[in-house]
Amino acid sequence: METIPLEYFxxxxxxxxxxxxxxxxxxxxxxxxxxxxxxxxxxxxxTFVAFSRYMNDPAGQIFVFFVMTVAAAEAAVGLAIVLSLFRNKQTVYVDEVNIMKW
Amino acid sequence: MNLTFIFFGILGILAIGSGIVTISSKNPVTSAISLVFLFFMLAGLYLVLQAQFIAVIQVLVYAGAIMVLVIFVIMLLNLGDEEKMKEKFNTRKGAGFLLGAILLMQLAVVFMAQPFGVKKASASLNQGTIEFIGKELFSNYLFPFEAISLLLLAAIVGAIILAKRKID
Structure with a gap:
């Protein structure tokens, strides 16, 4: 722990x-x-956890907790979008989806 | 060159390697598995940083919940390999690697510059424990905690509405 510089992380x-x-x-x-x-x-x-450790401030780890929650919410909504995209267009390749392009 | 440092080096190299496999593999299942591997390596790095709670949550939430969801969707869609990229050097790839090179250059400049000057503070080993994080979360960060539960509720409802076959 003492030997690893913050810059490596x-x-x-x-x-x-x-x-x-x-x-x-x-x-x-x-x-x-x-x-x-x-x-x-x-x-x-x-980055958050490394700074939290090296500056002895727990706020970084709390933030990581919140980031993970947002990532879980994003996963649920994002995969639902992919699913309904596949249902409507039979593709998940983003360059074959151009209904918003004109 | 002590044990922690060797551990850190192995974890870091494996993390970067599995990240590269994730974005370069043609088969989505291979990508997903190497992403799970990357999450485990990151959990190991959090342990090196003595953030035990975050390490456990990383394995539970990312490697457990989120990746199960991703693999489930891959299975549901029954995707084959991504069809062969065009042989010629297309603009998307060029733009991607240009962006990567610019970011890498920025990184190099930052590393060449002065050190950050962040001294390691006096070690308090209990900082990463569930007890400490829980006390912080339910005292100083209570309002964000409640707000994030609303966000999760909204995400659940949104996911159901989006994935439903037809809105009647």
Missing amino acids: LGISAILFIIGVIGVVTRRNAIIIFMSIEIMLNAVNL
Whole structure:
């Protein structure tokens, strides 16, 4: 614990966030885009916990708790949207869905 | 080079590796499984940071509840592999990797700059325990706690309305 600098945790978190961004931009499958968003949320959670630990402030861990709740709500609504999208258009590939485009 | 550091290194490398597998795999089920693996690695990192409660919640909520939901939807939709990407270098991929490169450059600049100056505060080992988090949650953060329960209720109703076959 004493030997690991804070910057290492922030580095891992930043790399995970970048992976999530690349996933959202490059993939076409709505479910995988969804998973990439989860990766980004988790990267931010890691930053929160690391700062909470190193600054001795519990607020970071409380925030992670709330972020997880929001992620659960987002999962429920997002997957319901994917489900009804598949029911109406028979696809989950985001570039085949263009009803909002004109 | 003590044991904690080695543990941290293994967890970090495995986390990044499984993240890359998640976004690069053609099969959605492989993506989901490696995402579960990533969540477990992150729970390990939280344990290294002595946040026991968050680590347990990570496994329960993310690796348990959310990923079961995702895998269930994948199963329900019966998706095949993503069809072959176009051979030529398409704009979406270019934009994605450009964005990634810019973010990576920013990261490098931040690391080259001055250290953050955050000294590790005097260790209080009970900070990550359920008792401590619970006391904080039900005293200082009571209002956000109640608000988040409303959000969850709204999400449940919204999910049911969206996934229903037909609104009568």
